[in-house]
């Protein structure tokens with residue numbers, strides 16, 4: 111006789127009169143495959159844990175965002191924010207779709223060049239650009255977004271010294287009604303600092319002011335903040351035209367649109383609360399179109415959207431190491447990946463689904479990683495079917511910031527696979543090995559002998 | 562260590578403790594095990610019965626049974 115499917119015995123208390131804070135019976139969604147490829151098979155071939163990225167979903171996201179903006183405004187350009195996910199395979203998908211590159215460090219700049227982005231289509235942001243990098247970027251005709259006065263004066267000096275005429279913009283910070291205010295980057299609008307920087311640039315024959323930039327925050331829930339930001343950039347552009355007769359070619363509104371993840375502490379899932387990209391597009395384009403520019407003088411609108419274009423294209427697959435009961439009776443599950451790989455579990459209550467059919471019975475459990483640290487919590491509380499050692503879970507919407515902010519701590523970073531448009535898996539970053547790790551270590555001679 | 566005598570169980574997994582007024586639900590394997598308790602089956606007998614019926618390794622079941630006992634204890638359903 112065939113034996114029945116086993117599930118470990120559990121009992122849970124019924125709280126009569128209390129509404130379960132997770133709503134009624136949690137939906138028992140099971141995700142056994144990603145775009146037709148079995149989770150089990152992927153893990154078998156590429157190991158666990160495993161990051162999986164969907165090329166199809168990236169392209170879908172990009173094309174959607176692009177359509178939303180281009181149906182509202184005639185001149186739109188996206189620039190892929192490298193820090194969000196700078197795996198070359200990922201960047202190349204964005205570049206194929208037409209994205210420029212937005213970088214914030216020397217190595218990101220070099221990566222963009224190596225990925226075939228022409229210098230003139232690289233936006234160089236951030237407070238940290240060395241003199242050498244500034245000169246290189248100027249020679250490559252890149253768009254240098256100046257962050258502070260020290261950088262402005264360095265660039266003036268270098269441009270005179272090397273007879274360069276770099277294309278520049280300034281990053282502007284401002285009050286958009288959103289807190290915290292990101293006023294540590296760029297020049298402030300309200301106190302006149304931005305205008306001082308603009309005047310200084312206009313008085314320097316070596317610098318070519320072509321744009322204005324802002325990035326007002328990340329995971330912004332208010333589209334109205336973008337309307338305020340757009341208004342202030344339009345005003346600066348207008349004033350530059352009035353005062354100096356200079357036409358500003360582009361306004362760069364930065365990134366910051368939210369993905370559909372659920373921020374920690376929110377009561378409702380992100381899918382229910384997050385404004386769609388069309389609302390942000392409406393807010394921004396209504397302002398620019400209504401500001402009074404002549405049709406032929408409308409600035410190019412640049413967007414450096416990061417997480418909203420990639421988060422839901424990334425998955426993390428993992429395996430249950432153990433089930434444990436905590437001292438207070440709660441159930442907990444230890445996974446083979448922790449906050450070292452899934453950095454964004456500090457921000458989000460990630461959606462987690464089992465990768466195999468389980469029983470109808472569910473329990474609340476704490477999801478831990480394998481690190482020997484108390485902070486290694488993937489989910490403080492999640493309702494899952496009864497898992498057993500060796501079962502697989504899928505963590506959803508992990509495409510942004512994990513594969514760049516992950517830490518090589520206690521465990522080595524795992525393989526990353528890209529599912530192409532016909533769902534073929536391609537290894538795009540190999541799991542780290544001890545050898546890889548130690549290839550950059552040097553043991554001084556006097557310590558080299560093993561005792 | 563025994564299951565409290567006065568506790569009512571049903572086949573559907575509903576459990577009621579008249580002493581405290583608390584009610585509980587268990588999955589079907591849990592209620593099967595509770596029924597065995599009530600019949601005063603020993604731990605070894607229970608393990609044998611469950612292993613014969615379900616697709617589970619003995620050592621896995623032993624571990625899960627220990628955990629089940631600790632849940633019952635936490636919920637005050639055992640006479641120590």
Ligand SMILES: Cc1ncc(COP(=O)(O)O)c(C=O)c1O
Pocket residue numbers: 191194212235325327328329364365366367414415416417418510
């Ligand atoms: C200057 C700049 N542009 C774009 C981005 C991308 O932001 P997001 O992922 O919120 O769209 C960032 C992220 O911090 C940034 O600092």
